[in-house]
Structure formats: C-alpha cells, structure tokens
Amino acid sequence: MEFLDNIVLPQSSHHITLLKYLLGLTLLLLAPYLAALYGTLIYSIYFRFKARKGDHKYSQLAKDIIDVITFNKSVTFALGVVPMLSAIFAYTQLLHMTNAIVPTFMVLSLISFLISIIFIYTYKHTLHLKDLFSAVQSDDEKIKDDVQTYKSKAVSLFSRTGNWGLVFLSASVYFFIAGSQLALDPERWESITSGWLVLFTLDSITYFLHFLSASLAVSSAGILYYYFRPSSEVILNEDQKNYTKKFALTTGLIFTIIQPVFYALNMLTKPKLALSAGVFGVSILVIFTLLVISNLFYIMLKESNTKFSSSLIYLFVVLFGFYVVKENLAFSTASAKQSIILADNFNKYEAKLKEEFGLSNVVISGEDIYNGKCIACHQFDRVLVGPAYKDVLPKYEGKKEDLVKFILNPVRVNADKFPAMPNQGLKPQEAEAVADYIIQKYQQ
Ligand code: HEC
Structure with a gap:
C-alpha cells in the first residue's frame, strides 16, 4: 500500500x-x-x-x-x-x-x-x-x-x-x-x-x-x-x-x-x-x-x-x-x-521546513562561531594574525552595538600593526551572538 x-x-x-x-x-x-x-x-x-x-x-x-x-x-x-x-x-x-x-x-x-x-x-x-x-x-x-x-x-x-x-x-x-x-x-x-x-x-x-x-x-x-x-x-x-x-x-x-x-x-x-x-x-x-x-x-x-x-x-x-x-x-x-x-x-521534518522558510530556530551559539571563524586569528590573551581580545575589547565596554557593527563590517583600525580583518560574512544575529560570547568570556 x-x-x-x-x-x-x-x-x-x-x-x-x-x-x-x-x-x-x-x-x-x-x-x-x-x-x-x-x-x-x-x-x-x-x-x-x-x-x-x-x-x-x-x-x-x-x-x-x-x-x-x-x-x-x-x-x-x-x-x-x-x-x-x-x-x-x-x-x-x-x-x-x-x-x-x-x-x-x-x-x-x-x-x-x-x-x-x-x-x-x-x-x-x-x-x-x-x-x-x-x-x-x-x-x-x-x-x-x-x-x-x-x-x-x-x-x-x-x-x-x-x-x-x-x-x-x-x-x-x-x-x-x-x-x-x-x-x-x-x-x-x-x-x-x-x-x-x-x-x-x-x-x-x-x-x-x-x-x-x-x-x-x-x-x-x-x-x-x-x-x-x-x-x-x-x-x-x-x-x-x-x-x-x-x-x-x-x-x-x-x-x-x-x-x-x-x-x-x-x-x-x-x-x-x-x-x-x-x-x-x-x-x-x-x-x-x-x-x-x-x-x-x-x-x-x-x-x-x-x-x-x-x-x-x-x-x-x-x-x-x-x-x-x-x-x-x-x-x-x-x-x-x-x-x-x-x-x-x-x-x-519541522526543522527542515523551518529552514526552508528561513525560520530556523537553531540556537545560534556564539562559542561555536568563535571556534569556527575567529579562533584562527584571535586568542583572548595572545596576538595572532589579529590582536588579542584582551587588548581590544576594553574599548567596547558598554558599547556592544559598536562591536557588532565592527564584526559585521570590519574597518581598518590599527593599520601599523595589523592587516585588515576580512569580513566574516556573518548574519546580524550571529554577529551579536559571537559579540556576547567574547565579551562574556573576556570579562571572566
Ligand atoms: C583572517 C584573520 C581574522 C579573522 C578570521 C577574524 N579577525 Fe578580527 N581581526 C583581524 C585583524 C587582522 C584585526 C585587526 C584589524 C585592524 O586593526 O585594522 C582584527 C580585529 C578585530 C577586532 C578589534 C577591532 C578593533 O576595534 O580594534 C575584533 C573585536 C575582532 N577582530 C573580532 C573578530 C571576530 C569576532 C571574528 C570572528 C567572527 C574575527 N575577528 C575574525 C583578523 C581576523
């Protein structure tokens, strides 16, 4: 049948x-x-x-x-x-x-x-x-x-x-x-x-x-x-x-x-x-x-x-x-x-449908994004390709929006010491999640 x-x-x-x-x-x-x-x-x-x-x-x-x-x-x-x-x-x-x-x-x-x-x-x-x-x-x-x-x-x-x-x-x-x-x-x-x-x-x-x-x-x-x-x-x-x-x-x-x-x-x-x-x-x-x-x-x-x-x-x-x-x-x-x-x-089936309609409710994990996208160039306390977070994050204290803006659209900051940061192509929600994560981790 x-x-x-x-x-x-x-x-x-x-x-x-x-x-x-x-x-x-x-x-x-x-x-x-x-x-x-x-x-x-x-x-x-x-x-x-x-x-x-x-x-x-x-x-x-x-x-x-x-x-x-x-x-x-x-x-x-x-x-x-x-x-x-x-x-x-x-x-x-x-x-x-x-x-x-x-x-x-x-x-x-x-x-x-x-x-x-x-x-x-x-x-x-x-x-x-x-x-x-x-x-x-x-x-x-x-x-x-x-x-x-x-x-x-x-x-x-x-x-x-x-x-x-x-x-x-x-x-x-x-x-x-x-x-x-x-x-x-x-x-x-x-x-x-x-x-x-x-x-x-x-x-x-x-x-x-x-x-x-x-x-x-x-x-x-x-x-x-x-x-x-x-x-x-x-x-x-x-x-x-x-x-x-x-x-x-x-x-x-x-x-x-x-x-x-x-x-x-x-x-x-x-x-x-x-x-x-x-x-x-x-x-x-x-x-x-x-x-x-x-x-x-x-x-x-x-x-x-x-x-x-x-x-x-x-x-x-x-x-x-x-x-x-x-x-x-x-x-x-x-x-x-x-x-x-x-x-x-x-x-x-539901997850698939939601994805098809762009309603994905998959939880966006800042940690995952950091591990997947940022870790290659950034550590919290050590300079790699990019600066150590402990050096750059203080200036974003209380200014999460600016940080999110930067992640979404990196601009040149410290041209003497670093090359430009390539755009990571994140969606706004993802940028926010990773911003939350690095701020929280840095504060610990
Ligand atoms: C290919 C290497 C690379 C990757 C991947 C990368 N960055 Fe960067 N990042 C840089 C470099 C280089 C700079 C320094 C840019 C400058 O000073 O102009 C930088 C700077 C920064 C800064 C400091 C900005 C400032 O105002 O000084 C932050 C915050 C940052 N990156 C976050 C991230 C996050 C979050 C990710 C992951 C989504 C990420 N970066 C991925 C290379 C990278």
Whole structure:
C-alpha cells in the first residue's frame, strides 16, 4: 500500500497521542456494530436454514433480526465504513516508516465489508420477497405456477446472498483482526511483509474465535431486547415466544461462558511487547463483567423470564468498552518505541521546513562561531594574525552595538600593526551572538 504511505504527514508526539485516541474511538463504534451485525447474520442464516421445512416461526425470526440490524443504510455507513476508513488512516500514520502491512489488511477488511453489505442487503430484500410470494394466493392455476417458480428462484437466490454475505463479512472481520494483532507485534512488522500465511497466526485465530463468541452473545442479548424489552411492540404467539426466549437465553449463556476461554488463549498468544499492567487490569474488569452477564443469562434461563433484557444491553456496551480499552492499551505499549521514532522524525521534518522558510530556530551559539571563524586569528590573551581580545575589547565596554557593527563590517583600525580583518560574512544575529560570547568570556 505504497500510495497510503504517500499521504502520511509527519506527526508530532502530541498528534500521535491524539491519533491513538482516534483509533480507540473508532473501535468503540466499529467493534459493537460489527459484532452485532455478524452475530445477527449468523443467527438469521441459521433460522432460515431451519425454516426450510416450512415452520413460519423460523422464517419470521430470520427476517426480523436481519431487519433490525440493517434498518438504515446510513447507520451501516456511520458505524461500519467510516470507522474502518479512520482505522486505515490512523494505522497508516502510526506505523509510518515501518514495513508493517497492517494498513493493507485494513483495506482488505474494508473491501470485504463493502461486498458483504451488498450481499446482506440483497439477502434482507429477498427474505421479504419470499414472504410476498407466500402471501400471494390465487385460484388461477397459471398464476399459482408462476408464483411458485419465482418463489423457488428467489429462495435459491436469497439463500446464496446470505451465505456470501457471511463469507465476506467473516473475511472482513478476520482481516481487521489479523491487522490489529499484527499491529501489536513490532517484531513481526519488518519480517512479515507479504503472503497469506501470516494471516493465520495463533493470536489472530484465538482473537477471531473470541470475537465470534462475543458477536453471538451480544446478538442473543439483542434478540432478547428486541422481542422482550418492556416497551417492545413486536407481537409473538406463545410458541414463537417460548422458542425465541429459550434460544436467546441459551445461546447468550453459552457464548458468554466460553468468552473467557478464548480471551485467555488470546492473552497467552499475544506478543509479550503488548502486555502491560494496564492490560491485565482491564482484563480483570472484562472477566468480572462476563461473570455478571452470564449470571443474568443464567437467572433468566432458570426462572424462564426476560427481566434483565435491558440491563444486558448496557452490560454489553460496557464489556465492549473494556475490550477496546484493552486493545488500545496493548497497542500503545507495543508501539511506544515506534511513537518516539515518529516524534523524532517530526522534529527533523519541522526543522527542515523551518529552514526552508528561513525560520530556523537553531540556537545560534556564539562559542561555536568563535571556534569556527575567529579562533584562527584571535586568542583572548595572545596576538595572532589579529590582536588579542584582551587588548581590544576594553574599548567596547558598554558599547556592544559598536562591536557588532565592527564584526559585521570590519574597518581598518590599527593599520601599523595589523592587516585588515576580512569580513566574516556573518548574519546580524550571529554577529551579536559571537559579540556576547567574547565579551562574556573576556570579562571572566
Ligand atoms: C583572517 C584573520 C581574522 C579573522 C578570521 C577574524 N579577525 Fe578580527 N581581526 C583581524 C585583524 C587582522 C584585526 C585587526 C584589524 C585592524 O586593526 O585594522 C582584527 C580585529 C578585530 C577586532 C578589534 C577591532 C578593533 O576595534 O580594534 C575584533 C573585536 C575582532 N577582530 C573580532 C573578530 C571576530 C569576532 C571574528 C570572528 C567572527 C574575527 N575577528 C575574525 C583578523 C581576523
């Protein structure tokens, strides 16, 4: 992704910190949305699969839940596409001057995401189309046949779009994860510059499994909330109600309980450079939240009610918050050295710019100028080509301007004893600096 490197501007250490916050914010929007979309799509496809025997409650569920998560295209844009673009931007900036191919993974993730979105929306519409066909009742044999034919065509189309949507969304999720895990391992930045095998590292795989279980758990909570929150207006018959409740509670419990397992596996496979006390601290909060969530699922399952369906949503938001903070801390730790390199690069870049615009703020050192330009002809207490400073400086006492004037434009003073002093071509600031220096040194 050479072209990405070209858009990079050196960043000051202040900006680097800001960029890391931006990355955190980005993930805070992206992670829960992606998880909900992913889990919901998996469930919807599962229900559609069960619905093929003709049980209406499954097809209703398949359609309902995909409708909820895709209710508005601009949400998909704001919570999916925009954060992915900012992640690409942030990683490109933060990993500038390394060979890490993190941004490449992120771009692949975005492309897969866009493709998956097209499939998912098609899938959603074909589910509606199928319903429509089923609703059309006609006594005319010819129309009935036609409707039947279109229906089966639509069915095969929608089943495929759903699957393709899932394939591309999985790819998108996986690319993103592989990229962000690679970003945590400076040792791999230089060694891994191409090849597909690098995608399948242990940390990426365990993280993916963890994300998958988190997606399914949060989607179960979403289903509960959608159908059973106190203000819910969806009307279900008894059979649908019982099935949906039991399904969401069971899957929610299972996928919450297995999260710590994948989480721990991921921590074990994470590069050492990414671990810090902060990461472990947040991990404790993560485990605690998971414990609370699984307890709520368990209580509801046991009592066969849905009284915590709203609280669960909040808890999941908190949980994802912790996940993101942990990732961000890990990245900050892992990239600490890189950030210093970048900040240093910025300073050089800034100095160069200033020089180009004649704003150089390089400190002018009188001592350096004396050592570089004057020392050949002048000592403080000995005559060389020119007079000793101790002999000539007294007359400049309290008259620095005159001294500066002389240095800038030497005139003949003592033609009997000395040749003329050649003009040293100093700039006014430099002349002043060297004047200060020799006066100060002479007075000592
Ligand atoms: C190539 C030799 C040479 C170099 C280099 C040189 N000078 Fe001189 N400087 C002279 C000579 C010769 C004189 C005596 C000139 C005269 O009396 O007409 C002199 C005289 C002076 C005087 C005395 C002026 C006076 O009023 O009597 C000062 C002060 C001085 N130089 C400062 C400097 C400083 C500061 C630099 C470095 C930026 C410098 N010179 C570099 C040769 C040199």
